Amino acid sequence: xxxxxxxxxxxxxxxxxxxxxxxxxxxxxxxxxxxxxxxxxxxxxxxxxxxxxxxxxxxxxxxxxxxxxxxxxxxxxxxxxxxxxxxxxxxxxxxxxxxxxxxxxxxxxxxxxxxxxxxxxxxxxxxxxxxxxxxxxxxxxxxxx
Numbered sequence: 201x202x203x204x205x206x207x208x209x210x211x212x213x214x215x216x217x218x219x220x221x222x223x224x225x226x227x228x229x230x231x232x233x234x235x236x237x238x239x240x241x242x243x244x245x246x247x248x249x250x251x252x253x254x255x256x257x258x259x260x261x262x263x264x265x266x267x268x269x270x271x272x273x274x275x276x277x278x279x280x281x282x283x284x285x286x287x288x289x290x291x292x293x294x295x296x297x298x299x300x301x302x303x304x305x306x307x308x309x310x311x312x313x314x315x316x317x318x319x320x321x322x323x324x325x326x327x328x329x330x331x332x333x334x335x336x337x338x339x340x341x342x343x344x345x
Contacts, residue, residue, distance in 0.1 A: 206285060209282040210304065221320070222320050227321060230248055230250055230251070230322050242283045308328060308342045
């Protein structure tokens with residue numbers, strides 16, 4: 201697995217989409233920003249929970265702003281190379297799920313990505329999450345060091 205190449209691809213994709221989403225959600229404080237990683241499908245889903253949203257925070261797929269990235273719908277072409285390579289790697293070794301989640305967590309902690317996310321209007325309790333979608337007790341890979 202070429203972690204450096206994947207890191208760079210995802211860093212570029214997240215910065216591009218974060219800039220777009222900062223404009224889209226300007227003036228609306230975010231409580232949570234989730235990056236869902238699905239290597240078996242070769243997709244990422246970026247989801248936003250606003251302070252004004254009323255829903256179960258634990259059920260990300262039910263958030264009013266679930267999958268705002270719309271990768272599968274062709275709305276996030278910057279993520280295509282990363283997602284394709286992630287899926288190829290995962291199908292070659294299904295034990296890579298944790299490593300791929302950790303890589304995404306590492307990328308979101310990069311200064312350039314944190315700076316791009318810093319342009320969001322954030323609520324006081326804002327949290328960025330990267331969770332294992334198959335583990336309801338998943339650690340947050342975005343906060344690991």
